[in-house]
Amino acid sequence: EIVLTQSPGTLSLSPGERATLSCRASQSVSSNYLAWYRQRPGQAPRRLIYGASSRASGIPDRFSGSGSGTDFTLTIRRLEPEDFAVYYCQQYGSSPWTFGQGTKVEIK
Amino acid sequence: QVKLVESGGGLVKPGGSLRLSCAASGFTFSDYYMSWIRQAPGKGLEWLSYISESGETIYYSDSVKGRFTISRDNAKNSLYLQMNSLRAEDTAVYYCARSYGSADSWGQGTLVSVSS
Numbered sequence: 705e706i707v708l709t710q711s712p713g714t715l716s717l718s719p720g721e722r723a724t725l726s727c728r729a730s731q732s733v734s735s736n737y738l739a740w741y742r743q744r745p746g747q748a749p750r751r752l753i754y755g756a757s758s759r760a761s762g763i764p765d766r767f768s769g770s771g772s773g774t775d776f777t778l779t780i781r782r783l784e785p786e787d788f789a790v791y792y793c794q795q796y797g798s799s800p801w802t803f804g805q806g807t808k809v810e811i812k
Numbered sequence: 813q814v815k816l817v818e819s820g821g822g823l824v825k826p827g828g829s830l831r832l833s834c835a836a837s838g839f840t841f842s843d844y845y846m847s848w849i850r851q852a853p854g855k856g857l858e859w860l861s862y863i864s865e866s867g868e869t870i871y872y873s874d875s876v877k878g879r880f881t882i883s884r885d886n887a888k889n890s891l892y893l894q895m896n897s898l899r900a901e902d903t904a905v906y907y908c909a910r911s912y913g914s915a916d917s918w919g920q921g922t923l924v925s926v927s928s
Contacts, residue, residue, distance in 0.1 A: 737913055737914075739913075739914035739915075741857075741915075747920075748907055748918035748919065748920055748921055749857065749907075749915070749918060750918070751914055751915060751916050754913075754914040754916075760916065761916075792856065792857055794857070794859075794914065794915075796913035796914055799871060800859065800871075800873055800874075801859045801913070802859070803856055803857040803858070803859070804856070805856050806856050
């Protein structure tokens with residue numbers, strides 16, 4: 705099973721700032737099958753990125769994903785109020801599909 | 813637009829059973845893999861099970877294998893999760909998701925509480 709470790713656990717930033725979230729895999733993620741989700745309080749997760757760097761439908765271009773192999777990054781160029789939430793990475797390159805433990809982006 | 817609506821959650825005693833349903837609309841249900849994903853209170857996400865378009869391919873996580881059964885009825889645009897031998901650690905919000913690999917659409921979730 706591929707274990708995904710997200711860092712930091714919590715990121716304290718102000719609106720308008722840039723956020724950089726990390727996801728490290730315990731082994732290489734096949735075909736860079738890595739997705740990112742945002743979950744606001746009381747809501748279901750929403751997919752932001754798939755295939756490590758492809759933005760999902762309707763996702764603004766302030767979100768970008770990068771990385772390959774075992775190291776992946778989600779960057780939010782300028783934080784909007786709705787971006788203060790928990791973010792999860794997920795690999796689907798090998799079964800079982802697994803999630804990271806999440807990074808909380810909070811208002812500083 | 814894609815809509816997924818879960819139902820069937822509730823309070824059940826340890827060892828009991830529940831059947832969750834997910835009603836899909838806004839897309840051709842029979843063209844997609846579907847999944848169940850859960851989230852324990854205050855915790856992260858866990859992928860439980862997926863089923864292929866026709867139902868021929870099914871996956872279960874080790875945590876639910878042998879206790880939970882996923883199924884679908886393409887004529888009714890519905891996904892199901894039969895949960896038996898429920899344990900306290902199965903307490904969670906259960907999400908239905910359209911997915912193969914990554915989940916591009918999610919329902920709002922249904923809460924399952926296992927407690928005596």
